[in-house]
Amino acid sequence: MSSITGTEVQPHAGIVVVGGGLAGLELATALAEHGAEDIVVLEAGPGDDLAHIHMEHTQDDATHVVFAPENDPHFHRPWIPDSAPHYTGISGLRRRLGGRSLYWHGVILPLEDWALRTPWWPSDVVADLTESWRGGPSLYKQVTADLMDWSSRAPWSTGEASERHVLGGRVFRPLPRACRRPAGEDRWEAYTALHRWRDDDDRPVPPPGVRVHCRTEVLAVEVGGGTTRGVLVRDAGGATRTITAGTVVLCAGTVESTRLAIQALTATGRLRAPRLGGLADHIVQGFVVRLPTAGGTAAARLPQPGSYYVPADPATRSYLRMDVHDDGPDAVLLDVRVTGEQLPNPDSTVECRPTAALPWQARIRTALLTEDRELIGVQRDALRDFWRALAYGLGLRPAPMDFREFGDPVRDNTLVLPGRTRSQPLGVPETWTSLLGTEDHEGGSLPLGGVLTPRHEFADLPGLYAAGPAVFPRLGAANPSLTAIALSRRLAALLARAA
Numbered sequence: 001m002s003s004i005t006g007t008e009v010q011p012h013a014g015i016v017v018v019g020g021g022l023a024g025l026e027l028a029t030a031l032a033e034h035g036a037e038d039i040v041v042l043e044a045g046p047g048d049d050l051a052h053i054h055m056e057h058t059q060d061d062a063t064h065v066v067f068a069p070e071n072d073p074h075f076h077r078p079w080i081p082d083s084a085p086h087y088t089g090i091s092g093l094r095r096r097l098g099g100r101s102l103y104w105h106g107v108i109l110p111l112e113d114w115a116l117r118t119p120w121w122p123s124d125v126v127a128d129l130t131e132s133w134r135g136g137p138s139l140y141k142q143v144t145a146d147l148m149d150w151s152s153r154a155p156w157s158t159g160e161a162s163e164r165h166v167l168g169g170r171v172f173r174p175l176p177r178a179c180r181r182p183a184g185e186d187r188w189e190a191y192t193a194l195h196r197w198r199d200d201d202d203r204p205v206p207p208p209g210v211r212v213h214c215r216t217e218v219l220a221v222e223v224g225g226g227t228t229r230g231v232l233v234r235d236a237g238g239a240t241r242t243i244t245a246g247t248v249v250l251c252a253g254t255v256e257s258t259r260l261a262i263q264a265l266t267a268t269g270r271l272r273a274p275r276l277g278g279l280a281d282h283i284v285q286g287f288v289v290r291l292p293t294a295g296g297t298a299a300a301r302l303p304q305p306g307s308y309y310v311p312a313d314p315a316t317r318s319y320l321r322m323d324v325h326d327d328g329p330d331a332v333l334l335d336v337r338v339t340g341e342q343l344p345n346p347d348s349t350v351e352c353r354p355t356a357a358l359p360w361q362a363r364i365r366t367a368l369l370t371e372d373r374e375l376i377g378v379q380r381d382a383l384r385d386f387w388r389a390l391a392y393g394l395g396l397r398p399a400p401m402d403f404r405e406f407g408d409p410v411r412d413n414t415l416v417l418p419g420r421t422r423s424q425p426l427g428v429p430e431t432w433t434s435l436l437g438t439e440d441h442e443g444g445s446l447p448l449g450g451v452l453t454p455r456h457e458f459a460d461l462p463g464l465y466a467a468g469p470a471v472f473p474r475l476g477a478a479n480p481s482l483t484a485i486a487l488s489r490r491l492a493a494l495l496a497r498a499a
């Protein structure tokens, strides 16, 4: 019988899914939909609270949970940052069943063609994502349609896909978000596969064939004879035990999945040093500005409160986003940002120091390529140009816009905390730059077509697979979750067919 948590851990499983976050839950749910059985999801955190933070909290309180993680009992950073301040601050896991699918904002953008059509992404994976999946529409089309259908049952955003707004010389469209506002609520939630886990009384129950064990931390993948044998776990009672399984899928978030892979590949003797490169996050910068609405000047020309974007082009490898918020009777707040691609770099690494005790401690080193530094400059020019054009277009004199050195924590993305934005003087843009690792888009360290085959299996360790943004060979500019969900569904079909 299915249960959400608490049953005795069985010593054997058909498929073990390590991590019950966005990618792991999507995978387990899709596996069950394909009729696969004997699937066990192991989640290090608790499973008693499954509400999205924007359902649980007011907008301001939810922002504090994210940007002041000392307010979040589930925040957990299982790595040491060797390139501080990057991968410090708000960079970490939200260790609970649901993972960061209970925090995300539901932005669903496909990876851009210029990122996918490169030697990095395997061509069969790209064809499944963008052309056709199992004889039907592409994975991107199918997943987007499912998520928009889920959202439209209680619409959250007012934007029509065909809507266009010309501002600051740029053409903005409504940003697609898989979010909804249940009837009678002033709060909202974003999609998580947990929404497909409902019994007749609307209680979350795993689908048939799936067992979930919460507060169960995977310490290591067990290997033997050059193949995957199962996992070693610390269960809810603190006992260490083995679960044998011929198929193990790492869905523990990029850094944890990479840490587990390093341990396993070191045990097989396939890794020369206990480290894997290619770790990347998005490079994100922006500004927040309060604009006066007195006399209807700014308000008359700005779109309704909501999220809008201009797609990324290959020259800037960044997309422009603008969120419009009401800010009291006399002002609107604009939150403008560019999200761009940090390129794969062998010197951006997850590294472990082998010890007898498990788990090994992961350390993170980040490095920017020349192209990444150029992108930072291009993004800043784009933000300045946009602000100037926007301000003149609204009949305002643009105040100058300056940026601090990339990686300066004094002006990082915590500037968007409500208490800070509200005290900003009107018309003066406050710039900020995210530290790497704090966008929660980290990925790239277990690339498909590299460490992994195009079927998501470790090339050097049969039976071990991975899902989540960790498997992206290159990040592109788009937020990762639409692609992560699509790839979890792809992997589920491959595993179900193999079973």
Ligand SMILES: Cc1cc2nc3c(=O)[nH]c(=O)nc-3n(C[C@H](O)[C@H](O)[C@H](O)COP(=O)(O)OP(=O)(O)OC[C@H]3O[C@@H](n4cnc5c(N)ncnc54)[C@H](O)[C@@H]3O)c2cc1C
Binding pocket: 018, 019, 020, 021, 022, 023, 024, 042, 043, 044, 045, 066, 093, 094, 095, 096, 097, 098, 099, 100, 101, 103, 104, 105, 106, 107, 108, 216, 217, 218, 219, 251, 252, 253, 254, 256, 439, 440, 441, 442, 467, 468, 469, 470, 479, 480, 481, 482, 484
């Ligand atoms: C505030 C916020 C807003 C975001 N908005 C967006 C957005 O709009 N669009 C978008 O595309 N992305 C967004 N993201 C990013 C997105 O949420 C992540 O990219 C995504 O959740 C990563 O999926 P994952 O499954 O790899 O990791 P997670 O969702 O973090 O899941 C990993 C799970 O593994 C568990 N785990 C870790 N280690 C172990 C272990 N050793 N044993 C057992 N379990 C373990 C963790 O507890 C966790 O539950 C946002 C993130 C945040 C925080």
